[in-house]
Amino acid sequence: MSRFVTAERALRTAAPHELVEAVRRALVEQYAALSVELLMADYGLTSLQPVAGPPDREPLSVYDSAAGRAFGAQEPYVEPAANGLVRAHLPVSVRGDRLGVLSVTLPEDPADGAGPEDGENGEGPEAGENPGGGRAPDVVGELAEVAQVLGHEVVVAGRATDLYLRARRRERLTLAAEMQWQLLPARAGTGPGYALGAQLEPAYAVRGDNFDWSATDGRLTLYVNNGTGEGTEAPLLTNLAVSALRNARRAGLPIADQAALADQAVHAHYRGHCYLPVLMLEVELATGRAQVVDAGSPRLLRLRAGTVEHVGLDAQLPLGMFEETDYVAQPFQVEPGDRLVFVSDGVHPDASPGGGTYGDAALARAITATRLLPAAEAPHAVLRELAGHRDGSAAEDDALVVCLDWHGR
Numbered sequence: 001m002s003r004f005v006t007a008e009r010a011l012r013t014a015a016p017h018e019l020v021e022a023v024r025r026a027l028v029e030q031y032a033a034l035s036v037e038l039l040m041a042d043y044g045l046t047s048l049q050p051v052a053g054p055p056d057r058e059p060l061s062v063y064d065s066a067a068g069r070a071f072g073a074q075e076p077y078v079e080p081a082a083n084g085l086v087r088a089h090l091p092v093s094v095r096g097d098r099l100g101v102l103s104v105t106l107p108e109d110p111a112d113g114a115g116p117e118d119g120e121n122g123e124g125p126e127a128g129e130n131p132g133g134g135r136a137p138d139v140v141g142e143l144a145e146v147a148q149v150l151g152h153e154v155v156v157a158g159r160a161t162d163l164y165l166r167a168r169r170r171e172r173l174t175l176a177a178e179m180q181w182q183l184l185p186a187r188a189g190t191g192p193g194y195a196l197g198a199q200l201e202p203a204y205a206v207r208g209d210n211f212d213w214s215a216t217d218g219r220l221t222l223y224v225n226n227g228t229g230e231g232t233e234a235p236l237l238t239n240l241a242v243s244a245l246r247n248a249r250r251a252g253l254p255i256a257d258q259a260a261l262a263d264q265a266v267h268a269h270y271r272g273h274c275y276l277p278v279l280m281l282e283v284e285l286a287t288g289r290a291q292v293v294d295a296g297s298p299r300l301l302r303l304r305a306g307t308v309e310h311v312g313l314d315a316q317l318p319l320g321m322f323e324e325t326d327y328v329a330q331p332f333q334v335e336p337g338d339r340l341v342f343v344s345d346g347v348h349p350d351a352s353p354g355g356g357t358y359g360d361a362a363l364a365r366a367i368t369a370t371r372l373l374p375a376a377e378a379p380h381a382v383l384r385e386l387a388g389h390r391d392g393s394a395a396e397d398d399a400l401v402v403c404l405d406w407h408g409r
Contacts (some may be wrong), residue, residue: 003030004142008149016154016157020052023102031139033104034085038092038150040065040100040167043181043203045380048101051167059170072377074098076144084108088140094155096190096197098376102147106139143169153276174205179235183210183242188376191215193285193409196222197376198402201346202384208276209344209398212242214249219285221249224298224342224402225278233274241266241276241319254281258351259293259319259327266320266359275320279313279342281404283334288408295319298400299347301363303339308364311340337406339375341367346399347386375405381400 007026014022014249020038027033039048039060050069062068070089077089090102114120119322154164173181180200196213200206208227213220223245226232244265248258259280261310266276279297284291292300296318315331336341343363366385370378379401386399 005032005211007146011146012152014153016160017163018156019150020154023146027143027146030144031104031106035103035105038100038167040164041098042168042170043173044201045203047201048093048211049170051164054213065102066276071098071101071257074374075175076140078140080108081105087243090140090141090144090153092147092154094148094151094186096195096376097150097186097188098155102143102150105141105355108335109228113177116155119186123138144190169204171204174206176232176235177204177206179213179232180206180210182210183215185211185233185238186246189213191220191285193407194220194283195405195407196403197374197379198400199379199383201387201399206398207231207399208238209346210238211243211342211402212246214246215285217285220283221255222281222283222402222404223278223279224340224344224351224400225276226296226298226344226400227398229274229277236264237270237274239275240269241278245278245280250314254329255280255293256327256329257292257314260325261329262323263295263317263319263321264323267323272321272323275318277318278344281332281340282329283406286409288334288336288406290332290334290382291329293329296321297343299343299368301341301343303341303367304335304337306365306368306371307362336404336406338406339367339371339378340406341378341382342402342404343382343401344398344399344400347382347401375403378403 007030010022010026025037030177034250037053038051040051043051045127046062046131048071049059050057060067062071066077066079067089067271074091074093075395079087081087082109085105086108088104088106091099092102121316158164165168187199198211200209208229212223212227215368225238227238229237241262243341244262245258248261279300280293281290293311293316295316300313302311316327317325366382373381382401383399
């Protein structure tokens with residue numbers, strides 16, 4: 001049995017709260033690792049926090065650490081360590097959703113990293129090749145695959161333990177933020193012809209802004225909403241609306257009918273006293289043909305051929321404002337190379353201490369400046385631009401940015 005298969009089996013059979021110990025034991029036995037550490041990206045995407053590490057262990061910066069370099073590039077990064085050792089930092093992600101980094105310390109001399117069966121049976125790397133530790137490409141590649149298996153297991157384990165969610169927290173979440181993050185899907189994803197990413201701020205105190213997405217073999221559906229209300233009332237409203245939209249979507253209803261049924265659910269509960277602005281987009285993966293329902297929505301901007309433009313849509317009523325509102329889907333075409341950026345009202349009208357708002361020109365500059373970043377990174381980068389506009393002052397509203405890159409098939 002190859003050492004990779006042995007490590008994979010150890011992760012598959014480990015208890016949910018014992019994944020870190022299972023991967024550590026497997027890499028020590030099979031790859032001669034001297035230390036193994038799992039770091040989780042925090043909710044704000046600014047630091048990498050250790051799982052099951054010493055209480056006084058400081059988090060690492062996403063921006064200026066070796067582990068952060070692997071996290072940002074989504075590529076393994078190997079750095080020298082003391083006493084003839086190297087440290088490999090391996091991205092832990094699941095279908096484009098960036099969870100963290102697995103850091104492994106190994107002997108620099110490839111001969112020191114051979115697993116117990118490699119020298120006996122010639123399994124794993126080709127017989128006669130150096131099986132490698134440290135900088136050997138084959139070993140780093142195997143360890144990167146182990147990190148990907150670990151990512152999948154962490155996602156599944158999250159249903160049975162709080163260990164990995166706790167590791168994401170630099171500070172305590174507000175109750176509203178706890179409710180909101182539990183409602184959200186993955187923050188990033190990739191599929192045939194597209195990549196998307198999203199980020200919410202303030203990450204530890206977000207209230208009602210939300211996004212949701214789902215992909216099938218034929219289409220991608222995306223919802224982006226401007227939350228309303230304060231405290232826990234905001235995520236309660238959002239939860240009702242998003243759950244109603246999901247219920248209608250999973251019943252196979254067209255996007256306009258999804259909006260109508262969610263509108264009825266919100267109005268039945270709040271009787272028009274509370275309502276939710278939502279933008280809904282559904283794209284055919286094979287053609288890029290899309291339908292949009294703009295129910296009092298966030299703004300939609302498009303970066304095409306280097307130019308950012310605001311996409312004007314037919315405005316309709318927010319969900320729940322009036323009883324039995326009819327919604328109409330508007331046709332929309334997405335072209336290969338397009339970047340669609342959705343921003344909530346906490347981004348566009350956000351004011352600086354001097355009173356100036358973060359308007360179209362500044363937002364267009366931020367989108368242009370981040371155009372080379374992948375969709376998973378771009379929303380956080382745009383929000384950093386927004387934080388600079390505020391000059392350190394606290395945000396008055398939730399800020400949500402969702403980025404969809406359309407490559408086409």
